[in-house]
Amino acid sequence: MPLHRRTVLSLLLAFSAGGVRVAPAQEGTQAPSARIRMLVPELPVLGERDPQGHPTGLVVDQARAILDRAGIPATIELVPAVRLYAELARAELTPAGAPADASSTKTYGMIALPIRAPYQAIVPLALTMSARLIAVARRGVPLATLEDLRQVGPVAVSASGTQALTPVIQRYGLAVQTVPSVVNGLRMLARGRVNAILGIAAAIDVVAREDGLADQLGDRLEITTMDAWLACAPTARTARETAALREAAEALYREGRLDAIAHQHFRKADSGS
Numbered sequence: 001m002p003l004h005r006r007t008v009l010s011l012l013l014a015f016s017a018g019g020v021r022v023a024p025a026q027e028g029t030q031a032p033s034a035r036i037r038m039l040v041p042e043l044p045v046l047g048e049r050d051p052q053g054h055p056t057g058l059v060v061d062q063a064r065a066i067l068d069r070a071g072i073p074a075t076i077e078l079v080p081a082v083r084l085y086a087e088l089a090r091a092e093l094t095p096a097g098a099p100a101d102a103s104s105t106k107t108y109g110m111i112a113l114p115i116r117a118p119y120q121a122i123v124p125l126a127l128t129m130s131a132r133l134i135a136v137a138r139r140g141v142p143l144a145t146l147e148d149l150r151q152v153g154p155v156a157v158s159a160s161g162t163q164a165l166t167p168v169i170q171r172y173g174l175a176v177q178t179v180p181s182v183v184n185g186l187r188m189l190a191r192g193r194v195n196a197i198l199g200i201a202a203a204i205d206v207v208a209r210e211d212g213l214a215d216q217l218g219d220r221l222e223i224t225t226m227d228a229w230l231a232c233a234p235t236a237r238t239a240r241e242t243a244a245l246r247e248a249a250e251a252l253y254r255e256g257r258l259d260a261i262a263h264q265h266f267r268k269a270d271s272g273s
Helices: 058-070 081-089 146-151 162-171 182-190 201-210 240-254 257-271
Strands: 036-041 075-079 106-112 123-138 155-158 176-179 196-200 217-232
Touching (some): 036 058, 058 075, 058 240, 123 182, 146 217, 182 196, 196 201, 201 217, 240 257
């Protein structure tokens, strides 16, 4: 049976670092003097680079939509998941009740909840996306129920995905083999070293197709719907930009525009285009 919807999107999975300037959003909104950073996961479908090295993908488009609605220019950076959490959490807290320094760098990012130690200072701001978490078995291995998933042996999970999937793993007593990335997990699946992989449906499908492993995938079990959030560093909690970004993200999600971006990218991944 499906899990509760408290499990959240491990956008947050295997990435690499970098950064690109985003053009200022709509004119008419006064631009802040602070440097604004938006950290985005680098992962097939969610965030990757085009042939010119520019960021593209589902989460990149969502981040741009939020920044544009808020009228805030920013730098979008593609970073490893561990670095994403660390950079959001590492800044020292401002004194209680003190406003954020208007000229300081302010850091935002897309994260998975719940936030675990040592990253609990991160401040969630607004829901941005829901996606499907699935388990996929090696061809010929039966996988119809959660009990089947327990019985298949170690399930491959990417190293950075483990942060968000820990509640699922613990709640259902799954034996897990941590792998460096989704593609590593799929290659192990194809070679019979694991019998199943756990992760985001669209990411698994696109990586399998690009690596020529789609024909090795068998039964799939839908586990839950997962949620991704816009978040900020603790130093940005009271910043003027934070209020604007939260309001923009909430409005875009309420209007269905962030979901429309997600559906467009997931359909593209599913069609192989």
